Amino acid sequence: MNAIEINSLSYRYQDGTRALNNVSIDIKKGSKVAILGANGSGKSTLLQHLNGLIMPQNGEINILGRIITNSNIDEIRKDVGLLFDNPDNQLFSTTVYNDIAFGPTNLRLPKDEVKRRVDEAIRLVDIENLKDKSPCNLSLGQKKRAAIAGLLAMNPKILLMDEPFSGLDPISLNQFFKILKSLSDDGCTQLISTHDVDIAYWWADYIVIIQKGNIIAKGSTKLLEDKKLMKESGLVRPTIAEIFADTGMYPKTAKEGNRILIKEGGI
Numbered sequence: 001m002n003a004i005e006i007n008s009l010s011y012r013y014q015d016g017t018r019a020l021n022n023v024s025i026d027i028k029k030g031s032k033v034a035i036l037g038a039n040g041s042g043k044s045t046l047l048q049h050l051n052g053l054i055m056p057q058n059g060e061i062n063i064l065g066r067i068i069t070n071s072n073i074d075e076i077r078k079d080v081g082l083l084f085d086n087p088d089n090q091l092f093s094t095t096v097y098n099d100i101a102f103g104p105t106n107l108r109l110p111k112d113e114v115k116r117r118v119d120e121a122i123r124l125v126d127i128e129n130l131k132d133k134s135p136c137n138l139s140l141g142q143k144k145r146a147a148i149a150g151l152l153a154m155n156p157k158i159l160l161m162d163e164p165f166s167g168l169d170p171i172s173l174n175q176f177f178k179i180l181k182s183l184s185d186d187g188c189t190q191l192i193s194t195h196d197v198d199i200a201y202w203w204a205d206y207i208v209i210i211q212k213g214n215i216i217a218k219g220s221t222k223l224l225e226d227k228k229l230m231k232e233s234g235l236v237r238p239t240i241a242e243i244f245a246d247t248g249m250y251p252k253t254a255k256e257g258n259r260i261l262i263k264e265g266g267i
């Protein structure tokens with residue numbers, strides 16, 4: 001069953017910029033999707049359509065069995081969380097705690113359920129020490145974590161993340177993927193927009209490559225091994241794919257590559 005079906009979606013900004021051209025994508029429930037493309041290729045515009053921040057001009061979007069319209073978008077948003085590339089667009093309350101509580105409070109959940117969800121999100125993202133601070137006074141990485149906690153407190157069925165890795169240190173990044181893994185185990189469908197082919201290669205189970213608003217390829221992570229396609233899309237092959245090119249071996253991470261070298265190379 002598909003979580004998201006995008007059919008012939010096109011979008012032109014008011015100044016005439018054509019940001020999406022006839023985009024069609026089906027995304028299975030529970031899948032991990034990386035949307036890759038050069039700067040200005042249309043990744044953010046596409047993600048913003050999926051929670052109704054931008055409404056379709058042409059074409060339609062079906063989210064968990066409902067075609068997005070002005071009348072059902074508030075309902076649909078309860079199931080779809082969007083992590084903005086700039087967390088300043090997401091954080092606006094006086095304290096981190098209130099910010100995380102904003103979404104579940106708006107759902108009119110009982111107070112003790114709001115508190116339970118906020119406490120759990122704070123624990124998961126490990127920002128206990130920041131909960132009474134003003135979001136304006138946080139570092140970029142801390143803001144990102146607070147914004148992620150706000151989304152987690154909404155229990156989204158679909159999580160959209162626009163460039164989520166920027167500003168996260170290696171420990172936070174590791175922790176971020178652990179959170180995504182546990183959400184994924186619960187069936188949450190996840191979409192990430194990124195230029196990071198290395199992460200997309202090991203993390204994703206479905207790849208969408210977009211160029212100047214057109215989908216030029218979609219499918220398995222094998223696409224990222226295609227040197228010509230990567231060049232055409234303004235991307236490069238993942239480092240590990242480059243190292244193992246033409247060897248008939250396809251490790252996804254440095255750790256897997258190292259294991260192969262020790263085994264095959266007799267190191």
Ligand SMILES: Nc1ncnc2c1ncn2[C@@H]1O[C@H](COP(=O)(O)OP(=O)(O)OP(=O)(O)O)[C@@H](O)[C@H]1O
Nearest residue numbers: 013015017019037038039040041042043044045046
């Ligand atoms: N508000 C806007 N008004 C006019 N044009 C816009 C607007 N927002 C984006 N665009 C244009 O739409 C196109 C797609 O932009 P978008 O932000 O979706 O790309 P992106 O792939 O997310 O880029 P990046 O990787 O740089 O974040 C670009 O040509 C951009 O200049």
